[in-house]
Amino acid sequence: xxxxxxxxxxxxxxxxxxxxxxxxxxxxxxxxxxxxxxxxxxxxxxxxxxxxxxxxxxxxxxxxxxxxxxxxxxxxxxxxxxxxxxxxxxxxxxxxxxxxxxxxxxxxxxxxxxxxxxxxxxxxxxxxxxxxxxxxxxxxxxxxxxxxxxxxxxxxxxxxxxxxxxxxxxxxxxxxxxxxxxxxxxxxxxxxxxxxxxxxxxxxxxxxxxxxxxxxxxxxxxxxxxxxxxxxxxxxxxxxxxxxxxxxxxxxxxxxxxxxxxxxxxxxxxxxxxxxxxxxxxxxxxxxxxxxxxxxxxxxxxxxxxxxxxxxxxxxxxxxxxxxxxxxxxxxxxxxxxxxxxxxxxxxxxxxxxxxxxxxxxxxxxxxxxxxxxxxxxxxxxxxxxxxxxxxxxxxxxxxxxxxxxxxxxxxxxxxxxxxxxxxxxxxxxxxxxxxxxxxxxxxxxxxxxxxxxxxxxxxxxxxxxxxxxxxxxxxxxxxxxxxxxxxxxxxxxxxxxxxxxxxxxxxxxxxxxxxxxxxxxxxxxxxxxxxxxxxxxxxxxxxxxxxxxxxxxxxxxxxxxxxxxxxxxxxxxxxxxxxxxxxxxxxxxxxxxxx
Ligand code: C2E
Ligand code: MG
Ligand code: MG
Numbered sequence: 001x002x003x004x005x006x007x008x009x010x011x012x013x014x015x016x017x018x019x020x021x022x023x024x025x026x027x028x029x030x031x032x033x034x035x036x037x038x039x040x041x042x043x044x045x046x047x048x049x050x051x052x053x054x055x056x057x058x059x060x061x062x063x064x065x066x067x068x069x070x071x072x073x074x075x076x077x078x079x080x081x082x083x084x085x086x087x088x089x090x091x092x093x094x095x096x097x098x099x100x101x102x103x104x105x106x107x108x109x110x111x112x113x114x115x116x117x118x119x120x121x122x123x124x125x126x127x128x129x130x131x132x133x134x135x136x137x138x139x140x141x142x143x144x145x146x147x148x149x150x151x152x153x154x155x156x157x158x159x160x161x162x163x164x165x166x167x168x169x170x171x172x173x174x175x176x177x178x179x180x181x182x183x184x185x186x187x188x189x190x191x192x193x194x195x196x197x198x199x200x201x202x203x204x205x206x207x208x209x210x211x212x213x214x215x216x217x218x219x220x221x222x223x224x225x226x227x228x229x230x231x232x233x234x235x236x237x238x239x240x241x242x243x244x245x246x247x248x249x250x251x252x253x254x255x256x257x258x259x260x261x262x263x264x265x266x267x268x269x270x271x272x273x274x275x276x277x278x279x280x281x282x283x284x285x286x287x288x289x290x291x292x293x294x295x296x297x298x299x300x301x302x303x304x305x306x307x308x309x310x311x312x313x314x315x316x317x318x319x320x321x322x323x324x325x326x327x328x329x330x331x332x333x334x335x336x337x338x339x340x341x342x343x344x345x346x347x348x349x350x351x352x353x354x355x356x357x358x359x360x361x362x363x364x365x366x367x368x369x370x371x372x373x374x375x376x377x378x379x380x381x382x383x384x385x386x387x388x389x390x391x392x393x394x395x396x397x398x399x400x401x402x403x404x405x406x407x408x409x410x411x412x413x414x415x416x417x418x419x420x421x422x423x424x425x426x427x428x429x430x431x432x433x434x435x436x437x438x439x440x441x442x443x444x445x446x447x448x449x450x451x452x453x454x455x456x457x458x459x460x461x462x463x464x465x466x467x468x469x470x471x472x473x474x475x476x477x478x479x480x481x482x483x484x485x486x487x488x489x490x491x492x493x494x495x496x497x498x499x500x501x502x503x504x505x506x507x508x509x510x511x512x513x514x515x516x517x518x519x520x521x522x523x524x525x526x527x528x529x530x531x532x533x534x535x536x537x538x539x540x541x542x543x544x545x546x547x548x549x550x551x552x553x554x555x556x557x558x559x560x561x562x563x564x565x566x567x568x569x570x571x572x573x574x575x576x577x578x579x580x581x582x583x584x585x586x587x588x589x590x591x592x593x594x595x596x
Contacts, residue, residue, distance in 0.1 A: 010078075010121050011051050012185035016178035017159045019048055019123060024158055025057035028151060032058040032126075035147050039140060041128040043107075046115070046151060047074040048124035062129070064105070071098055077112035078122035083141045085111040088133035108133045111141070113148035117156065126151050165240035167218045168225035173241040177302065183249070184298035193250045193258055194289045196305035198313060199224040199269055199282045200244040208275055216276040223273050224282050231265050247305065255321070262286045262319040285312040289322035332378075336389045339375065344395070344402060349373050351406055352572040355581060356424070356543065356565040359557055364582050366422035366456065368565065369407040370572050371399075387428065396430040397437075404444055410575050411455065412448035418582050424456040426488065429464040432471035438478050452482035458509065461487045465499065472502060479504035486543065491531055497538060507563075508535045512546020515566070519551035532559045 014020070028046055036044035043061035047054045054072040056065055069075055073095060077084035088108050089095040100107045112127035126148040128136075136144065163175040171179070183192070200220065209217045221244065228246050229238050241247045250258060265284065272279035287309025291297040304322045307330060312320035343349060353367035373381045390396045403425055411423035431437055445452055457478060465471050479485055486507035487500065491514045510531055514524045532542045544556045547566030556564055570581060 006121070007051075008185040009182060010049075010123060012182040013117065013119070013121050014048060014050055014123055016181050017117075017123075017155060019155060019159075020050075020055065020057065022057075024155065027158060028058040028154060029060075031147060031151055031154065032060050035126060035128060035144070036060040038143065038147075039111075039128050039136070041109070041130045041134075043129040045127050045129070046124065047072070047112075047127055048115075049075050049078055054124065062105075067100070071100065073098065073100075073110050074112050074125040074127055077125045077127065078114045081114065081116070083111055083113050083136075083144060084125075085136055085141065087135045106131055111136050111144060113141075113144045115148055115152050115155070117152055123152075123155075167221050168240040170225055170238055170240040170246070172239065173247075173302070176239040176241055176247055177299075179237070179239075180249070180298040180301060181295065184293045184295045190251065190293050192291055192293055193253050194291055194301040194305050195248050195250060195258070195262075196241070196287045196302070196309045197228065197246045197265070198244055198285045198309055199228075199246065201283055202244060204280075205244060208278075208280070212276045212278075220273050220275045220280065220282070224269065227268050228265065231261075231268050241302070245309075247302070258288055259319055262288070266318050284318065285309060285316075286319040287312055287322065288319060333389045335378075336375075336381065336386050337393050337395075340373075340386070340390055340393070340395050340399070343373060343375065344399060348375060349399070349402060351403065351410070351575075353410070353423075353575055353578045354565060354572040355570040355578055356563050357569050358563055359553075359561060364421070364570070364578075364585055365563065366424055367578050368424040368426070368458070368572075369403060369410070370426075371403060391428050391430050396428055397434045400427060400431045401440070404441055408444050408448050408450055408455070412450050413575070414579070415450060415454060417579055418586075421582055422454050422456055422484075424458055424486065426458045429460075429468055429471070432468045432474055435470050435474070438474045438481075441478070441483075442481065452478075453484070456484040456486055456507065458486045458488040460489050461493065461496075461500075463499075465503065476504055479506075489545075491527060497534060500538070500540075505540055507543055508540045509543040509545050509565075510561075512566070515544045515552055515556075516546040516548050517552075518555055519549065525555065528556075529559045532556075532561050536560065 018024070025046070032044045032046055036042070041061075044059070045056045045062060046058040047056050049069060049072060051069070053066050053068050054074050056062065059065075073084075073086075073089075076094065086092050086095065086109070089098065089101045089110055090108065095101055095110075107129050109130035109132065110127060112125035114122040115124050115126060116122045126144065128144070160175075163171055163178070165172040205217050208220075225238070225240060225246065228248075232238055232248060236248050236250065239247045250261070253261070265286070269282050269284040272281050274280075287305045287307065289301060289304040289308055291301050291304075304327065307327045308320045308322040311323070311326060312318070350372045351369045352372055353369055355364040356366045356368060357363065358365045371383045371387070373383070373386055375381055390399060407423055407425045414421045414423065427437075434440075442452075445455070457475075459475070475485055484506040485504055486509055487503075487505055488509050489511040490508045492511035508531070510528055514528050514531075518524050518528060528544070535542045541562045542560075543563040543565060544552070544561050545565050547553055547556065547564045547568045549568055552566075553564060553568060573581070
């Protein structure tokens with residue numbers, strides 16, 4: 001009997017090679033026909049022995065497509081390395097009661113040559129059967145074995161099509177996945193480490209390809225593939241899984257050993273390689289992940305290695321290990337991106353409004369519309385988390401349209417209830433890809449009978465204005481119509497007043513990271529004071545965000561900051577609460593600190 005692990009390995013290989021594919025069977029039919037003709041038997045079969053049955057993937061002279069494994073003669077044949085020949089099945093105690101002998105087929109003769117792959121695994125047999133007893137000569141037996149080898153070659157050849165990367169000649173990702181699947185069944189108890197390498201950044205490859213043509217780039221990748229193989233011992237198969245990426249599996253390596261190996265690989269890889277006549281240094285980043293050889297873990301290995309590799313690329317590290325936390329974070333991002341459209345259709349989004357105060361008379365003068373998402377399974381999600389995710393999707397403009405519509409409708413109500421009270425909305429760079437953004441907004445303003453001067457648009461500071469050529473003309477059109485433009489989060493990144501001259505701005509909102517805790521940080525005090533002074537000299541009004549304490553407010557007043565917004569003054573709240581708050585202010589004593 002085959003031991004269980006051999007059997008599992010064989011079954012995995014049958015799956016990996018896709019041996020049951022009818023197209024493979026058809027391509028083998030000529031060999032089966034040749035076998036029947038050469039040996040003069042009425043029946044010739046290619047039989048594959050899987051977990052519970054044997055299947056005749058190519059057959060001559062037999063209507064039967066499969067039998068259960070228990071009654072399979074081929075199942076015995078695959079246990080030996082040579083031919084199993086039984087001249088008369090009735091005389092063999094193992095088979096005399098077999099239904100194929102006693103039943104209507106009345107089979108008497110059997111000769112089966114095992115189909116043994118290069119890795120030494122027998123998948124099934126090429127077998128001959130006859131209803132008369134007979135015997136193959138030694139010469140005929142050799143011929144049958146030769147035909148069996150041709151069958152295996154044909155199988156491996158067919159299955160290797162599409163399994164090699166033509167540039168390096170190495171097995172590709174499909175083969176990696178297939179081999180992992182075999183490994184996972186063979187070695188269920190062992191621990192392995194999957195390694196995914198990136199040896200050249202795609203942008204540089206593209207640049208070099210444009211300048212020099214693709215051949216030198218392909219040559220670089222070939223040389224990189226050779227270097228990886230040189231460093232790895234012979235028993236480690238290297239796979240070329242994506243244009244600039246290679247993968248392999250290590251067995252029984254400690255973390256220290258893996259990291260030492262990655263260090264050696266990096267050292268070897270980063271020596272310059274010639275691309276055309278230019279010496280170039282391949283980069284080296286590795287994502288690694290331990291795994292048990294079980295089908296589920298092996299099936300997920302490439303994805304996990306990609307999570308680790310992307311971490312290494314971002315951190316510009318030689319090697320990063322897979323982190324379940326990072327994976328969960330990425331999956332959550334993906335989930336938010338895929339659930340947002342449904343969220344929008346099902347009214348899971350809402351707006352809250354945070355009042356903003358004029359520091360000259362301490363009156364609330366406007367409110368900023370802030371988006372909220374209550375996910376049915378994940379609960380409330382902060383816009384700080386979902387906006388950056390959705391900004392990378394085509395849904396962001398749709399979501400902004402929703403914000404525009406709802407905020408404008410509320411602004412129209414306030415125009416009636418709170419004359420002069422303005423509304424701020426946040427727009428993201430992606431919104432400006434829509435060249436109809438302003439036209440659409442103007443249409444909504446008309447619909448709601450709103451004066452453009454009641455609306456302020458907040459955009460974040462940044463270089464994005466240069467990469468979105470449609471943004472400036474639209475901002476200018478908005479400003480020309482009377483909409484105020486504010487730069488949000490000023491001072492949080494690489495702040496620069498230089499590029500602001502091109503934008504028709506009226507307000508600068510000083511980022512809360514500088515304002516909160518102002519009283520305690522000398523650097524923040526210097527920065528905020530300087531920003532306010534310079535902004536005023538350039539003719540902008542200033543707004544401080546994130547005012548949480550009285551001390552901050554006093555300093556801001558001292559420096560002449562025009563407006564303030566923050567938890568100390570008022571938290572984001574419902575539209576109705578804003579209405580009550582503003583009415584109370586207009587009626588009574590100004591600026592009560594927020595109860596929270
Ligand atoms: P932002 O536009 O700078 O909005 C101010 C954020 O600071 C809000 O967070 C607000 O709740 C919070 N905040 C206000 N006062 C204080 C304070 O005193 N202390 C602290 N720690 N925080 C304060 P929120 O609502 O979580 O929004 C975060 C960011 O998400 C916003 O920053 C904005 O960039 C973005 N966002 C929110 N709504 C929208 C929207 O409708 N469209 C777009 N494109 N982005 C939005
Ligand atoms: Mg804002
Ligand atoms: Mg801000």
